[in-house]
Amino acid sequence: QVTLRESGPALVKPTQTLTLTCDISGFSINSNAMCVNWIRQPPGKALEWLAVIDWDNNIYYTTSLRTRLTISKDTSKNRVVLVMTDMGPDDTATYYCARLVSSRNYFDYWGQGAPVTVSS
Amino acid sequence: DIQMTQSPASLSASVGDRVTITCQASQDIDKYLNWYQQKPGKAPNVLIYDASNLETGVPSRFSGGGDGTHFTFTISSLRPEDSATYYCQQYDKIPYSFGQGTRLEI
Numbered sequence: 001q002v003t004l005r006e007s008g009p010a011l012v013k014p015t016q017t018l019t020l021t022c023d024i025s026g027f028s029i030n031s032n033a034m035c036v037n038w039i040r041q042p043p044g045k046a047l048e049w050l051a052v053i054d055w056d057n058n059i060y061y062t063t064s065l066r067t068r069l070t071i072s073k074d075t076s077k078n079r080v081v082l083v084m085t086d087m088g089p090d091d092t093a094t095y096y097c098a099r100l101v102s103s104r105n106y107f108d109y110w111g112q113g114a115p116v117t118v119s120s
Numbered sequence: 121d122i123q124m125t126q127s128p129a130s131l132s133a134s135v136g137d138r139v140t141i142t143c144q145a146s147q148d149i150d151k152y153l154n155w156y157q158q159k160p161g162k163a164p165n166v167l168i169y170d171a172s173n174l175e176t177g178v179p180s181r182f183s184g185g186g187d188g189t190h191f192t193f194t195i196s197s198l199r200p201e202d203s204a205t206y207y208c209q210q211y212d213k214i215p216y217s218f219g220q221g222t223r224l225e226i
Contacts, residue, residue: 037216047156047164047207049216062215063121096163105170105211106154110163 002026004036004097006114012087013120020114022080022097029073029080030055033102036080038071040093041113048093053080054102087118122146122210126219133226137198141222143191143208151187152212157204158221164207168193200226 008020020038027034038050051061051071061069070083080097094115098107123146133139143153151171156164166175168184171191181196195202203226208219 046220047158047209047218049209049218052214052216060214098163105152106166106175106209107156107164108166113163 002099002109004099004109004111006095006097006111008095008114008116010115011117011119014088014118016087018082018084018087018091018116020082020084020095020097020116022082022111024078024080024097024099026109027099028075029053029078030075035100035102036073037098037100037107038080038082039096039098039107040091041096042090042093045093050095051082052100089118092116092118121215122149122213122217124208124210124217124219126208126222128222129220130223130225133198133224135198135200135226139195139198139224141193141206141208141224143186143193143219145189145191145210145212148188149210149212152210153184153186153191154209154211155182155184155193156207156209157202158207159204167206195224198226202226 003025005023035054037052053071068085073080094113096113098110125144153171155168158164167178167182172184183194185192205221205223207221
């Protein structure tokens with residue numbers, strides 16, 4: 001059974017750095033064709049894709065946030081980590097991790113989401 | 121980056137109605153488009169992949185079509201549980217991108 005679970009702080013202050021963890025079970029992040037993505041959704045707004053790391057450690061970011069994002073994986077714990085620097089109020093959102101299998105190219109499993117509020 | 125424009129932003133319909141949502145890509149994306157359903161407080165769920173393929177377990181009243189830059193998503197006979205927000209998403213080029221969503225009220 002595939003599950004993804006996000007964890008991280010629910011509240012961060014402006015200018016702080018956010019670190020989110022996606023713990024994965026049911027598949028290995030090093031298995032061929034496995035890609036783990038981060039996607040966020042501000043309250044009442046649309047989904048926004050942020051970043052992906054694949055089985056071969058290829059990494060891609062959304063253009064507008066490229067300078068603030070770092071995605072990495074810890075293969076010993078089968079988890080993916082997203083770091084976002086210089087948080088501001090517009091970064092208030094629910095942050096999801098989601099799996100994409102490169103042979104199918106859609107997000108087939110999602111975590112439950114981690115709500116993050118940026119406020120002083 | 122590829123922009124996805126979805127319409128309408130919201131619509132209200134009745135049980136048994138047929139509804140269609142459109143999604144326009146800012147450049148040719150072939151058939152590299154997926155459709156998701158999202159209910160309040162939940163993560164999205166894929167319904168259609170590769171523009172027109174029904175994901176396993178998804179009812180056949182859902183369908184998708186189109187290619188290139190213009191795509192459609194149709195629910196043939198609405199049921200109360202179809203009340204949700206629907207998103208298109210392109211995967212032709214990274215960065216992946218979603219439409220703005222269509223909120224469907226039954």
